[in-house]
Amino acid sequence: MPVNTDAIGKTYPVTMYAVGREKVREYAHAVGETNLLYLDVEAARAAGYADVVAPPMFAVVYAGRSITPALFDPEVGIDFARMLHGGQEFRWGPVVVAGDEIATTTSVKDISERGGMNFFVFETDSRNQRGETVCTGAWTNIVRDDS
Amino acid sequence: MSVERGGPVRLEAGDPVHLEVTPDRFVTVRYAGASGDFNPIHIDEEFARSVGLPGRILHGLWTMAQVARAHTDAAGGPERLKRLSVQFRGMGRMEEPIVVSGTVREVADGTAVVDSQAEQSGHRIIRNAVAEISVD
Numbered sequence: 001m002p003v004n005t006d007a008i009g010k011t012y013p014v015t016m017y018a019v020g021r022e023k024v025r026e027y028a029h030a031v032g033e034t035n036l037l038y039l040d041v042e043a044a045r046a047a048g049y050a051d052v053v054a055p056p057m058f059a060v061v062y063a064g065r066s067i068t069p070a071l072f073d074p075e076v077g078i079d080f081a082r083m084l085h086g087g088q089e090f091r092w093g094p095v096v097v098a099g100d101e102i103a104t105t106t107s108v109k110d111i112s113e114r115g116g117m118n119f120f121v122f123e124t125d126s127r128n129q130r131g132e133t134v135c136t137g138a139w140t141n142i143v144r145d146d147s
Numbered sequence: 148m149s150v151e152r153g154g155p156v157r158l159e160a161g162d163p164v165h166l167e168v169t170p171d172r173f174v175t176v177r178y179a180g181a182s183g184d185f186n187p188i189h190i191d192e193e194f195a196r197s198v199g200l201p202g203r204i205l206h207g208l209w210t211m212a213q214v215a216r217a218h219t220d221a222a223g224g225p226e227r228l229k230r231l232s233v234q235f236r237g238m239g240r241m242e243e244p245i246v247v248s249g250t251v252r253e254v255a256d257g258t259a260v261v262d263s264q265a266e267q268s269g270h271r272i273i274r275n276a277v278a279e280i281s282v283d
């Protein structure tokens with residue numbers, strides 16, 4: 001059955017994420033970071049940052065929640081039981097620090113079919129309270145087409 | 148532990164990027180809480196087996212975070228990493244060493260392009276990773 005591509009270009013409402021100091025520390029510990037910029041507010045301030053710095057991959061936390069409505073959108077039509085996270089890309093701008101407020105918009109970048117697999121690519125655009133783009137993400141999910 | 152905030156960074160073609168890490172058996176629980184990804188294939192042994200997996204598996208984005216860490220360590224801090232793209236293959240397991248290895252492909256116009264992968268027990272669980280690091 002050909003994959004339905006009608007949702008390409010669809011954009012979802014902005015989600016807001018307030019970056020908290022302890023959340024950054026929790027995330028940094030969970031991925032094994034030891035750089036004190038992520039963990040120690042005094043060290044971060046001494047290095048010139050307003051607060052602890054979020055590791056680049058913290059983007060999954062502030063942008064990830066924005067993806068959920070797209071993943072569950074019936075118009076996109078993903079079958080979760082057969083979904084795999086196939087690939088991921090992030091491009092980063094200025095670093096995110098605790099205290100930042102991040103606004104993320106998700107859109108459906110592409111839906112395509114190759115070799116019996118359906119590819120769903122979502123794009124996230126995340127901006128801080130100054131309007132600077134801190135991260136754009138391309139999230140590729142693959143669904144086996146067994147139908 | 149140390150503070151690393153990218154002072155001058157000089158990378159040359161052929162320079163290595165390397166990181167070794169062995170995920171402990173509860174890392175997926177901590178990462179689920181930290182990231183908000185509570186997919187039971189990562190935290191529930193019984194559920195994971197019921198869907199045909201050998202057991203709980205690592206979050207792909209946790210493994211990608213190890214690839215990112217290899218690069219920010221090489222770059223001397225988080226500000227220098229400007230781009231990272233990866234492909235996920237197979238599944239990562241707990242309590243088996245993961246080796247992230249990469250090489251600087253080229254340096255041009257203030258950007259070092261790095262190719263890397265993450266390998267565990269002979270399987271390349273992250274392939275075709277490409278990173279861009281801003282250099283001086």
